[in-house]
Amino acid sequence: MLKKILYSIWLVLFCIAVFFSLKSTNFNAFIDMVENRTFDLRQNIMINANTKQPDKDIVIVSIDEATYEYILDHYGEWPLPRDVYVKLIDYLETQNPKIIAFDLMFVKSMKSPVNADEALVAAMAKYKNVFTAMNLDNQPEDLRTPPQLPESLAVNVTNYSDVNFDDLTFSNCRSILEGILRVTDNIGMINVSRADDGILRKMPLFVKYQDKYYSQLGLKVALAAINHQGDEKINTKNFVIDKDANLILGERKIFTDKDGGVILNWYGPNGAYTQVPMYKLIKVINGEAKDAGFNFENKIVYFGTTASALFDIKTTPTGKTVPGVEVQATYLNNFLDNNFIVKADKAVTAFTGIILALLTGFCIMRISSAFTATFASVSLYLIYILISYYMMKYFNIWLEVIYPLMLALLAFISAFIVKYLIKSRDFEQQYKLATTDGLTELYNHRYFQEQMLMMVENAKRYDREFSLIILDIDFFKKFNDTFGHQAGDAVLRQVAHTLKKNVRATDIVCRYGGEEMSIILPNTPKEEAAGTAQKICDRVASNKYKLGSDKEGQVTISLGVSTYPHDGSTPSEIIEAADKRLYTAKNSGRNRVVE
Secondary structure, three states: OHHHHHHHHHHHHHHHHHHHHHHOOOHHHHHHHHHHHHHHHHHHHHHHOOOOOOOOOEEEEEEOHHHHHHHHHHHOOOOOOHHHHHHHHHHHHOOOOOEEEEOOOOEOOOOOOHHHHHHHHHHHHHOOOEEEEEEEEOOOOOOOOOOOOOHHHEEEEEEOOOOOOHHHEEOEEEOEOHHHHHHOOOEEEOOOEEOOOOOEEEEEOEEEEOOEEEEEHHHHHHHHHHHHHOOOOOOOOEEEEOOOOEEEEOOEEEEOOOOOEEEOOOOOOOOOOEEEEHHHHHHHHOOOOOOOOOOOOOOEEEEEEOOHHHOOEEEEOOEEEEEHHHHHHHHHHHHHHOOOEEEOOHHHHHHHHHHHHHHHHHHHHHOOOHHHHHHHHHHHHHHHHHHHHHHHHHHOEEOOOHHHHHHHHHHHHHHHHHHHHHHHHHHHHHHHHHHEOOOOOOEOHHHHHHHHHHHHHHHHHHOOOEEEEEEEEOOHHHHHHHHOHHHHHHHHHHHHHHHHHOOOOOOEEEEEEOOEEEEEEEOOOHHHHHHHHHHHHHHHHHOOEEOOOOOEEOOOEEEEEEEEOOOOOOHHHHHHHHHHHHHHHHHOOOOOEEO
């Protein structure tokens, strides 16, 4: 039992060492990619199960395929004249929406008349619930001189964690209309964070430009919506990220990933949010229709492109062609629900991996049936996968799957190897006990008979000789009567040790019975065997043997030698010939060899 425990501890330590060695290599990037795909799978299963419903107060006014065609037919080209947006804002404001947000950038355009731009600036100044977007980039300075943004757009971020915004730091900016920058602070960035596989799973909270932080559009809209409700007032200029990487927003704690992003929790496939094609609103402001068929009262209205021809398409866990405005809506929805995904710490991943490895090792080591042990281990892994799914479904916690399962798989393989080694060692130990004499640690009589039979068969097959020596300790009964049986046992052990030291590694030394011992010498003619026997006889006679703590004594041996095939063709004949010569040696004075 102790041996199994020690092997199990070694197994766990080995698996942990392999685990961390893999994590220190580029293999980590591959595993992270696979782990991200498990996140996508869990999100899609939840979406198909309708476990989360999008906020009905978020409405997308979509520039879809039909709207794009309508604009081309009625205005001749994209983008729309800026005064059209002014009319759309005026129309929506009559219905008292909570917020109007444009996932569009109103940059300077040679096609837009100055008066149209000025009208848009005036509308942005008039309505305090209208938000618009801007984007940071890394374009070279010889293409575009980095503009100086208004101080009022920057926010203060106090970061007590190890969250790093280096990947969200930009050197340039495509500025929107200067008039808009001058009249409103309701301008948020719309930069996105894609993983190495190109899939958008996270969104930034803040981006950096010229050593200053700027809020994302979704964050600004979310804070405006929360503050509009009046239940709590959250500061929109000063932010704190605590030591546990949580952005503190009033009573909300928003988990921030190590690179400054938040992990989105998706509500559905494309089209999950209520969408109103923008051409219906344009028809209303142009007098072609009485209303758009939708009431925008107290709604958060997001304007954005969904037409594939307008190129604002993202790849997300829920689809390969998700419009950017739907990503923004999901981002906003996560804020309102406080529903972002929290990724479990690496320490949790390591701990769960170690627990899985321990349980796997326990199953393999304790269950005798390989099939049952495998079934139990696989069941354990499936249970963990289910736990990881339900943790995300009910608690928004992303438990990593791949590394713990890899650690468990290593434990599975290693445990079977260890189990095989233990069984092999146990078999060797049992075989040794079955074939070894406990007192002298020489091979026993049973093993001697088996080897004699094998020697005869091999000698016949390959036409070879082998020899046998049988020996007996002289006057051993008298020795026992004089010094006691414990002294006799000590002499037996020491004589056996002398025999083993004075033969070849291929020779087989056995205890034949009582004080008799035997030596099988493969591929050995009689003359050579007689020489070995004489050397052993002399060495035993010259040695002094310890009989106790303060006693020593000497013994002699008599030896008989026989050789196959000269003295017989069967094991019994060879043994009988050597035995007869042993007794001849004893009867002729002892302490000698007879061949």
